[in-house]
């Protein structure tokens with residue numbers, strides 16, 4: 001069973017010979033079978049084919065994280081470094097270098113931040129996304145991603161347990177938004193992603209906890225038209241479809 005605040009849907013692992021050891025590892029992590037006789041009971045299928053790892057749902061929609069393939073625009077050529085909105089919001093120009101990403105998801109923002117020169121520590125609570133991310137970080141040839149620190153679990157627990165132990169300059173949070181939000185994911189990936197992740201109904205609790213950390217910035221990504229996650233935004237860095245709400249400016 002795989003759940004992260006979502007109605008649990010069953011998962012199984014399908015591994016070929018070359019991926020069997022890895023497949024067994026993730027099956028143990030998900031607490032699910034490997035290569036079952038029938039796939040019918042399993043809405044999500046986690047495929048391990050050698051070092052390629054991906055998920056398909058029962059409708060055969062694909063979700064894959066591969067930082068080198070660039071099917072999700074991980075390689076953002078022509079970016080504007082510290083002038084990128086996200087970098088400004090996180091205080092790059094003020095010397096902020098180390099960021100805690102409380103919502104790694106597909107890793108799109110995290111990878112971009114790393115590309116922009118930030119050191120990133122990330123937390124993800126969806127077991128399947130964590131597995132896909134772990135494999136993608138292990139497999140990538142991009143040197144700048146090798147120092148990425150990925151953690152599995154709920155950010156709320158991470159924030160409570162690691163306060164004063166993990167030193168970061170800024171905190172970044174991009175919870176799911178319940179209404180329509182222009183997504184950086186193509187349609188089929190978005191469907192699988194939403195099914196895996198659910199609603200992040202606890203987002204304001206996470207933000208409240210983040211605001212108690214001694215950092216220079218706490219930044220929340222929101223769709224342009226969305227209300228603030230919590231009152232108290234000091235500055236909004238506005239793009240065309242999203243904005244970055246900054247809560248602390250030290």
Ligand SMILES: C[S@@+](CC[C@H](N)C(=O)[O-])C[C@H]1O[C@@H](n2cnc3c(N)ncnc32)[C@H](O)[C@@H]1O
Pocket residue numbers: 004102103104105106107108109110123124125126129153154155156174175176177197200202206
């Ligand atoms: C909108 S997506 C983030 C997308 C991400 N910024 C990207 O660029 O791919 C939200 C993600 O944050 C994760 N998430 C939300 N709240 C979380 C929490 N309290 N603890 C851990 N992960 C969380 C969800 O599981 C989901 O994968």
